Amino acid sequence: MRWLCLIFLFGLSAVASAQSDFEVRLGANLIEVEARGLPAGKLPREAEAIAGDHLHYRIWLCPVFPVQVLTPRGWLPAQAGPYRLHIQCQAGVNFVTSLTTGSQNTLLINQDQLAQRPLFAFGRLAVRQHHFQGGSLTEAYVPGALKLSDGQLTRWVQATGEGVADFFGRFPVDQAVLLITPLSSGSIQGVTFGQGDPYIRVQIPSRFSPAEIAGSWQLCHEMVHLAVPDMPYAHHWLEEGIATYVEPLIRLKMGDIRAQRVWLDLLEGLPKGIADVEAAGLDGDHRWGATYWGGALFCLLVDVRLRAESHNQHTLQEALRGVVARGNISQSWTLSDFLDIADEAVHSQVLHQVHEELERRAPINLDQLWGQLGVASSPRNPRFTAAPLDFVRRGITPEF
Numbered sequence: 001m002r003w004l005c006l007i008f009l010f011g012l013s014a015v016a017s018a019q020s021d022f023e024v025r026l027g028a029n030l031i032e033v034e035a036r037g038l039p040a041g042k043l044p045r046e047a048e049a050i051a052g053d054h055l056h057y058r059i060w061l062c063p064v065f066p067v068q069v070l071t072p073r074g075w076l077p078a079q080a081g082p083y084r085l086h087i088q089c090q091a092g093v094n095f096v097t098s099l100t101t102g103s104q105n106t107l108l109i110n111q112d113q114l115a116q117r118p119l120f121a122f123g124r125l126a127v128r129q130h131h132f133q134g135g136s137l138t139e140a141y142v143p144g145a146l147k148l149s150d151g152q153l154t155r156w157v158q159a160t161g162e163g164v165a166d167f168f169g170r171f172p173v174d175q176a177v178l179l180i181t182p183l184s185s186g187s188i189q190g191v192t193f194g195q196g197d198p199y200i201r202v203q204i205p206s207r208f209s210p211a212e213i214a215g216s217w218q219l220c221h222e223m224v225h226l227a228v229p230d231m232p233y234a235h236h237w238l239e240e241g242i243a244t245y246v247e248p249l250i251r252l253k254m255g256d257i258r259a260q261r262v263w264l265d266l267l268e269g270l271p272k273g274i275a276d277v278e279a280a281g282l283d284g285d286h287r288w289g290a291t292y293w294g295g296a297l298f299c300l301l302v303d304v305r306l307r308a309e310s311h312n313q314h315t316l317q318e319a320l321r322g323v324v325a326r327g328n329i330s331q332s333w334t335l336s337d338f339l340d341i342a343d344e345a346v347h348s349q350v351l352h353q354v355h356e357e358l359e360r361r362a363p364i365n366l367d368q369l370w371g372q373l374g375v376a377s378s379p380r381n382p383r384f385t386a387a388p389l390d391f392v393r394r395g396i397t398p399e400f
């Protein structure tokens with residue numbers, strides 16, 4: 001029995017460590033995969049066999065799209081061991097991936113990475129590098145697909161990354177990928193993925209004017225997500241709340257918006273989360289209002305209390321810089337990890353306290369808060385007045 005177990009374990013480790021070499025050829029609307037050392041076996045869905053004596057197949061893709069976005073799990077055959085991919089592109093075709101293991105056109109993928117669904121996109125792409133303090137970003141885009149010129153696009157990405165790096169003291173991750181693709185209609189869409197090697201996808205309507213894109217908040221919002229470690233589902237409000245609260249502060253510093261706009265958005269937005277948070281707390285309500293605006297309320301209350309107690313010496317920004325010094329979206333943290341590290345950075349218990357208060361579901365008096373901060377709400381035009389905590393308001397939104 002003991003020998004059987006040893007043989008069984010040895011057999012498993014031998015299978016787990018077996019690595020296979022795959023030749024991958026990318027065309028505008030096809031992907032071809034060949035592994036000479038492997039039997040034909042079971043092919044991925046929609047694959048068409050090319051040779052019968054070894055693994056060799058082709059997958060045809062929709063020719064309408066300028067870019068094909070396919071996670072490797074969708075087009076590689078299932079196997080126990082790691083994959084080594086040797087990538088070749090047809091003329092005019094380029095690829096980008098969030099995988100950072102390997103070199104140039106050779107990628108190494110193990111089973112854990114495969115399960116994390118890394119980005120793999122190819123097609124009529126141009127790729128360029130952005131460097132910021134503390135990290136870099138690989139931008140991939142479709143040349144000429146937007147009203148924005150390539151120069152305007154790269155300046156927008158560079159300026160936003162610099163704004164984010166300036167706020168957090170460094171770009172939040174060592175390396176990330178940004179894939180920008182055109183949309184036929186609608187508004188700008190963004191999403192950030194962080195388990196494993198981080199990447200951002202932004203889709204921009206091709207008819208958008210340069211001014212509309214330059215004035216949009218989505219790219220900055222997604223880049224802020226890079227700074228926040230991955231949270232359990234119950235605490236998703238922290239990820240979205242920080243992105244919602246911090247993005248306008250960065251864009252204020254960048255000169256894209258004015259302080260009035262920051263307070264107007266808070267005046268209009270925060271009430272959308274109040275009822276949900278009062279009813280179920282932050283951790284118990286996963287609806288949109290509590291997630292985005294409940295989370296932003298948490299950030300504002302923390303920022304106000306830290307600044308009020310220290311006369312602007314300690315801030316939420318300082319707490320978040322402490323978080324970024326220890327982690328980012330590539331790691332999974334608990335809420336306690338986050339609150340401990342953020343509080344430690346500002347020598348306080350304020351983050352823990354505000355979280356506990358909101359979880360107690362006491363009534364939230366926003367009008368009282370606006371009065372203390374000297375924010376007088378008039379229809380679509382907040383005015384600032386003298387108030388006990390007006391120095392806090394000016395600290396949060398200085399006019400540059």
Ligand SMILES: [Zn+2]
Nearest residue numbers: 221225240243
């Ligand atoms: Zn978000």
